[in-house]
Amino acid sequence: MKAALAIEGGSPVRSSMLPYGRQSVDEGDIAAVVEVLRSDWLTTGPKVAEFEAAFAAYVGAAHAVAVSSGTAALHAAAFACGLKAGDEAITTPLTFAATANCVVYQGARPVFADVRSDTLNLDADRVREKITNRTKALIPVDYTGQPADLDAMRAIAEEHNLTLIEDACHAPGATYKGRSVGALSTMTIFSTHPVKHLTTGEGGIITTDDPDLAHKLRVFRNHGLSNDAHERHQQGVWFYEMVALGYNYRLTDIQCALGLSQLKKVEGWLARRRAIAARYTEAFAELPGVDVPAVQADCEPAWHLFVILLDPEALRVGRAEIYRALRAENIGVNVHYVPVPWHPYYRELGYERGQWPVAEDAYERMLSLPIFPAMSDTDVDDVIQAVRKVVTNYRK
């Protein structure tokens, strides 16, 4: 006998809602923050440089620049590579809006290229079709935590003299052909929002091997000033100059202390994410109506998200019904992402639906399942049980 769906009055698989992502904060993190609160520097003191050095070492990059959000990190990168009015930057429609917005902030135009049907990462052939003499930057996203086709992206960038800005907000700790994400593009962007791999409350990081870019990024995050308060304090120099139109995109010492404490645990969390992904993949590989994510042989994803694709041929209902039924079972499924050019703001700018058939079809079928390090084995079992229950109920 089939168990009745919660949405039809049956009892839910769980009694409380399981979110799709959640931070892990322990007493060590709290103590690290409190220590800074008792110190002389609340912002732009010693913890910023310490966090930057530790993060750069973690990903194997020469420089890391910490800013107030992943969005600020993208904006700083768009500034540092010189994007301006009349320029274009190519990116994916299947991302958070901030990836494209950073191009608009600089007065340039985002151009969306379609994705591969297997990994849902930017398709190099579609990128090539979009290149014009106005293209200045290429912004691939490591969607769900699986690195984009970085060799192909780098080859395109070199051939056409583009700056390669990798949005790796999903992918700290991921590897591509044995090399760590964060050291493979001209600039790589990370976020430390609570739903990402490690948190500073809000925060972002840009990594680069280029000292000139690192300097530009530091100037940009601090009002365009040629040096910061901590440096002036150390040097005893009162004079400063504004050399560019920057912003206040600084990350505080309070936040960097949290980041340093979190960074010590990130490898363990990554292992947990990978173990959960392996369990889902095994559980759903043979479940008709559900496709599990394709992983490239030479990649170790960081699994920010676990996105399943529903097969409309095998199911009596669409994604919206499956989403509601899983929510009723108290499984906090989500959708990542509404294609960026579909948003009303982008439609106003002249983007029209239907130009990215692979991304748009995937969007109609996708569901993100809960995945975060603090999930217990029981939580994972609940997700598996609920997906089986709902999908089996709605099978043709």
Ligand SMILES: *Cc1c(COP(=O)(O)O)cnc(C)c1O
């Ligand atoms: C989270 C995220 C961002 C933005 O980061 P914030 O820290 O929230 O500003 C940008 N791009 C992608 C792909 C993200 O997942």
